[in-house]
Amino acid sequence: MDKGAFYVGVDLGGTSMTAAVIDVRTGRVMGESKRKTRAELGALSVTDRIAKAISKSITNAGLKRQDILGIGVGVPGPIDPLTGIVVRCANLGASWDQFELGSILSEMIGLPIMIDNDVHVGAVGEFAFGAGKGLSDLIAIFVGTGVGGGIILNGKLHTGTRNSAGEVGHMIIAADVGPVCGCGERGCAEALCSRTAMEREIRASIASGQPSIISHLLEEAGRSDLSAGTIGDAYDAGDAVTIKAVSQAQYYLGLLIASCVNLIDPQAVILGGGVLERMGDAYLDPVRQAAQQHFLNKTDAAGIAILRAVLGDYSGAIGAAVLASERLSSS
């Protein structure tokens, strides 16, 4: 990297976006810019907002556009990495169906663009400069509204034949008896261990008349949706309904990890996402226990590390920059 090693990584979310200038030799964030996504404006206007966030992050880093080697964008939905086209983005609306994000953003910015999905770039971030630093084979699982993942093998993102690898949320772990998933099938891991799954369990318990402080906490916070923060607060306060829902989700997440480990046998599994960040090891320990109990090869079971993601909100931006540096420099 004789020309320098600055790439901008963009983490595009349903409600907000982060653009950050990353030194891909060190993972250091040189400057950044965050803003609301404002998905209601449509794909083209949101892309304009992405371009503005990128420019601002470069200014904030004290750099000029010509110091930047390329841009990586993590998108919350399936994409085609070769054409830079977004297949669809359920969270962002129908204007993203087959949207040519790569070429449009590249024209706006005048720099080469690489796009991939948000969990793929998150996995690359944790691998390159986070919990997986120094490892070569790992699976990263991010638990939030949904459950997604990325696989690193031999130090490279395993994208799969259709760029669809790592869809851990749609591995079936409770055939027929599990809840119906957003994908329409029954028994997917996402329907059992996502934050959405916890929320469904908590609301069902409350609807059946079980006492809970959740309604009180939501009123206090002035919101209707159950955030990771609210779930964590109720859990810490000993709310029985919340503890039961979290325990179930932990158990199923453990089974999901065991299925992944029994298939791929990686060095480590890295877990990220809002609930885990809020609750930390209190959340992780029961997950580890359920997973290790279901490892077929229990030799060195403890050696298959189940780790917390450490980059938080930056895993996506850092990973997008790193992946851009790999793909744009080799093309």
Add this chain to the structure above:
Amino acid sequence: MDKGAFYVGVDLGGTSMTAAVIDVRTGRVMGESKRKTRAELGALSVTDRIAKAISKSITNAGLKRQDILGIGVGVPGPIDPLTGIVVRCANLGASWDQFELGSILSEMIGLPIMIDNDVHVGAVGEFAFGAGKGLSDLIAIFVGTGVGGGIILNGKLHTGTRNSAGEVGHMIIAADVGPVCGCGERGCAEALCSRTAMEREIRASIASGQPSIISHLLEEAGRSDLSAGTIGDAYDAGDAVTIKAVSQAQYYLGLLIASCVNLIDPQAVILGGGVLERMGDAYLDPVRQAAQQHFLNKTDAAGIAILRAVLGDYSGAIGAAVLASERLSSS
């Protein structure tokens, strides 16, 4: 491969073994020798029988020991590929625990030895010269007494950190409600779609008083265990109890394939084993249907080929020879 390209591949099973001289440039079987394993004799005597089968296969190929570059052995249990030590072989008895097969057989034969587990070498065989020829990324699943698998990525066997990759039989697909598996846990794929699982379902139906021709077929065959052949005969005869058990197993095998595809996104899934060989496409079609229904990415779902293994009993021997040629020539 200037020195020639003849390796002997050995497929060691619980009841019989096959040694075959393979031209690893073409996959051609140049000569072979089969015999009973006679596990009751213990690991050392069985190893002596392996050595004799190897020598006989070389003679049958019209070759001499010095024409052979190395030996590969597929073992029905976990092994350490670096030391050549068998961890254990439940089917073969306790004398195989930590048995130094690699070094002992190498001393008997005077040739370098590579060992790996039977499904890993079977996957390599189907990849190199079977249903997966020309592909680079696939998962092979073998359904028999148990359910095992092997993963090929970028044209190489993915062994995993502890050589434990591919244990598809112990991916959890029916948490808590599935039958208890041989591994002690509940809901593993192996407990739901192996031949053993079909047999359990059939016997339970008969015990509950449902009419079936199975008992008659077993009497006719003069055996007590339900072979793939007997299951196939009863299925073909329209035996309702058998059709139900097979349909269940097909469905769960489809879910297992979907979980693997959603995680790894390979080019193809190859299915092998006795039941499939006996029943062919009548068995495979419902499996394909259940799998494709549960693919998250249904774009090109039909493009993720679900194929029949084509090497039959030879996948292990051919794969063991191919893997030996890769590992012994690079060391």
